[in-house]
Amino acid sequence: MNQERFEELCSAYALGAIEPDELKELEQELKNQRPEQLNTLREILNTAQVLPASAEQLTPADSVKDKLFTRIKAEGTPASGEANVTQIPASSSTAPWVRLAAVLLAVISLVLVYFTLNLADERSELQETVQIQRLELLNLEERLLATERYLDIIGSRDTYLVSMDGLDPSPSGFGRIYFDPESRSALVQLAGLPVTPSDKDYQLWVIRDGTPVSAGVFDVADDRFSFYQIDQFVEADLAGVDAIAVTLEPAGGMPEPTGDMFLLGTPSS
Amino acid sequence: MFILLALLKKLTADAGRETDLLHRIGRKDEAALSELYDLYKTLLYSLCVSIVKNRAEAEELLQEVFVQVWDKASGFDRTKGTPYAWLTTMTRNKAIDTIRSRAYKENNITDNDTDDTILPLLPSDESSPYSAAVAKERSSMIQTILKAIPEQQRTVLVAAYFDGYSQTEIAEKTGIPLGTVKSRMRQGLIKLQQMLAGKEEQL
Numbered sequence: 001m002n003q004e005r006f007e008e009l010c011s012a013y014a015l016g017a018i019e020p021d022e023l024k025e026l027e028q029e030l031k032n033q034r035p036e037q038l039n040t041l042r043e044i045l046n047t048a049q050v051l052p053a054s055a056e057q058l059t060p061a062d063s064v065k066d067k068l069f070t071r072i073k074a075e076g077t078p079a080s081g082e083a084n085v086t087q088i089p090a091s092s093s094t095a096p097w098v099r100l101a102a103v104l105l106a107v108i109s110l111v112l113v114y115f116t117l118n119l120a121d122e123r124s125e126l127q128e129t130v131q132i133q134r135l136e137l138l139n140l141e142e143r144l145l146a147t148e149r150y151l152d153i154i155g156s157r158d159t160y161l162v163s164m165d166g167l168d169p170s171p172s173g174f175g176r177i178y179f180d181p182e183s184r185s186a187l188v189q190l191a192g193l194p195v196t197p198s199d200k201d202y203q204l205w206v207i208r209d210g211t212p213v214s215a216g217v218f219d220v221a222d223d224r225f226s227f228y229q230i231d232q233f234v235e236a237d238l239a240g241v242d243a244i245a246v247t248l249e250p251a252g253g254m255p256e257p258t259g260d261m262f263l264l265g266t267p268s269s
Numbered sequence: 270m271f272i273l274l275a276l277l278k279k280l281t282a283d284a285g286r287e288t289d290l291l292h293r294i295g296r297k298d299e300a301a302l303s304e305l306y307d308l309y310k311t312l313l314y315s316l317c318v319s320i321v322k323n324r325a326e327a328e329e330l331l332q333e334v335f336v337q338v339w340d341k342a343s344g345f346d347r348t349k350g351t352p353y354a355w356l357t358t359m360t361r362n363k364a365i366d367t368i369r370s371r372a373y374k375e376n377n378i379t380d381n382d383t384d385d386t387i388l389p390l391l392p393s394d395e396s397s398p399y400s401a402a403v404a405k406e407r408s409s410m411i412q413t414i415l416k417a418i419p420e421q422q423r424t425v426l427v428a429a430y431f432d433g434y435s436q437t438e439i440a441e442k443t444g445i446p447l448g449t450v451k452s453r454m455r456q457g458l459i460k461l462q463q464m465l466a467g468k469e470e471q472l
Contacts, residue, residue, distance in 0.1 A: 004455070011455040016361070017429035017436050047462040051430050052312060052357040054411040055319035059311050064328045068306065068335050069299065075336075127362055136349045195285045221285040221347070 001029050003040070010041045014048035027134075030141065035148075038141050045138070149229060153187045156180040160238045164246065164265030170194060175246060175263045177204075179238050186233040188216070189225060190246070193262055196220045202262070203253045206235050207243045215244075217253040238267045287352035288345075295343030305352075306335055313360045315408075319431050320364035330367060334360050365433035414464045422457030425450055 009026040012018035018026065030037065153159060159180045166173030173192035180186070188204060196202060196219045205212040215234045220226050235241055246263035287308065293301035313334060317327035337359060345355060415423060428434045428442070436454065440447040 007459065008451045008455045011458045012429075012436055012451065014458065015426065015429035015454065016365070017434065017439070017454065019435055019437060043462060044458055047458050047465065048430070049354060049357070050411055050461070050465065051426075052316045052361070053407055054415055055315040055408065056412075057311055057405050057408045058315045058318055058324075060314040060328050060331055064314075064332055065303070065306055065310070068332050069303075071332065071336060072299070072302070072339055128359060131358060131362075132349055132355075135354070136346075139349055198286060219285075221288070 001025075006037055007040060007044070010044040013041075014044045030137075033141060033144070035145050038138075038145055041138065042142060146227070146229070149185075150187050150227060153180045153183070153185050153229070154178050156182060158182055160267060162238065162244050162265050162267050164244060164263035166192060167261050167264055169248070169260045170262050173262055175265070177244060177265075179233060179235075181237060184231070184233050184236060186215075186230040188218070188228045188230060190218065190220060190228070190263075191225045193220050193226075193246075196248075199251050200248050200259075201251050201253055202246050203249045203257070203259075204230075205245045205247065205257055206238075206241055207245065208235070208241050210242065212245070212257055214253055214255070217249075218246075241267050288347045291338075291342045291345045291352055291355075294339060295345065297339075302335065302339055305338070309356055313356060316357060316360050317364050320361065320433070321367055326367065327364075330360070330363055333363055337363075361430075368433060414461065417464060418457055418460045422453045422460060425453040426457045426461070429454060 006026075006029060009018065009022055009029070012022060013026055030041070159178050162177045162179070164175035164177070170193055173190070175191070176189045178187040178189075190202070193202065202218040202220055204215040204218065206215045207213075213234050216228065216230045218226070218228050243264060243266045245257070245261050245265075247257045247261050248259040249257070250259075287305065290301045290305045290308075294305065310331065314327055314331050317330045317334075318324060321327055321330065334356070338356070345352070349355075350358075415426075418426070424443075425439060428439045429436070434442065436450050437447060439445070440450045443450075445453075
């Protein structure tokens, strides 16, 4: 399959406009696990994700939230229809079989309505499940690809390893940098750092001759292991570097460090 | 791709916090649902309005989306995608289901209805001045980029994403050959990607 055709399939998929036969064609093609194709698909999916934010920004009425919570609370209680059925006055002059038939009819109607609504919900849920599973497949493929890239960096014969220890704000934190001078790629491993606040980012600094130079900005989503790859690392040779540090800075990073230092290490340590 | 990633990062800046909210909602924490609702109500409601083109319908849909979030949050898995992607996908699917089931697609689309579809000229009534400014600025920037895409390509993107048409349906509705629809869809997304990358300085 040529690149143009592959991009057409990815575009249709990202916009939810792909035909079933073409979806099969795309899935078949992705089985080849070609890195450049996975990268193309990821870029197109990322681009399409911007579209929801393009709509004119409007706020719903406050009553929507009130109704939502009323409904959620109500769903935790018995259905009102059942209560109505049992509240037919016993003193009614209607014949017993008529009352019984009415009750049965009401119950059957409720059951039918329930199943009709459920079928519609199930259809919608199944569509979402399929979409989620496709995304899961892509996610797994991306992770495999990333792992292969990480192994390339770690496995290179000339790779440097720099360890960073946690400082006062987070003494249990630590980090490692694997730097491959040949490809000038670095793999950064961070662990034990607090989750990045919404208005902040962690920033990596390479310090040479007392001057810090930014080497990248990271968003830590959880305090377990996080890996980040940096292409075109700021230093081609870590041998002359004084230290490497991680600070917490305003979102997007700063030209020079201004926030608390969380990790610090030296190439010789 | 740096800028696209940066923009996505802005759109999903609180993924960790939102994941935590979803986990709490999965444990039936109403305060967490309230917080997530406040975070996403504008984005998702605006998306609904863009698709169903009716505020009352959009409000019903928004309620449906959050009822589903309440029911399904325990199954949310961060490794499968961000809360942003999960919520916008769920919302779009419900909105597209609505317009399909209610036969909203009676009118043929034309190359001229793009602006009304994606850029509805409705007044904004954001309640929080800060979030209003940020959301409007972000929306305005993406709208500007979209407007700069050739109209023929933009029409196809809008018809697919906001009107829920497949490529075959777009070809039938517009009379454009299917191959051309596919080509314009690809060119449009690539153009959007390139233009987002060109907005680096503004981000």
